[in-house]
Amino acid sequence: MDASYEYFMKEDLSKYAGDWVIIVREKIVAHGSRDHIAKMLRQIKQTHRGEPLFIAKVPEKTVQIV
């Protein structure tokens, strides 16, 4: 399993709630709104070439219905 997934599941990421995060090797390397994800991903692909990337939306502490 991706170590970054383990990091995402274990860590308290509440300060990023509502943001999309990009995690590389158990570190958040970028975060922001969905509108910025393409730019973030382009930059991270340059700075972390060949590294496994992990993308997730950090859940918010509100009751959710979908």
Next chain:
Amino acid sequence: MKLSFRYKKVADGMHRPLIPLQFNLNDGTSVTIVGLLDSGSDVILIPKEIAESLGLKAGRKTHEVDGVGGKIKVAKAGIRVNVDDGRHNYRIPHRLEVCVQQSGSMFDNILVGRVPLFEEFIVEFNEQASRVKLRPSHRH
């Protein structure tokens, strides 16, 4: 083989079934994304910005989809996917169809609905244990 994932703790008493999907992209790289497993959703739904940033090519034809937030338009794309729980890595043996949201009130997350994932796996939610288990259905 059974893949097992615990729910993500969001707050005290609030946990969500977020599962990782490894998207194998056309450029030969892969990206792991996390989606909310949603048995009430008919499809896998991905926001347009996320799909485009991953280079997912959606078809031109759009389809109307009904959701809690109202009607939205989606276009379909196909992607090779692996699912990995740390003990087992399962490669779905064909392209998985996903719906890329094109317009309408945007749901700001990735929804992993029943079709086609629940056809690939027998899915067991265990709220008491805050776990979800996926067992390949081997329908192919």
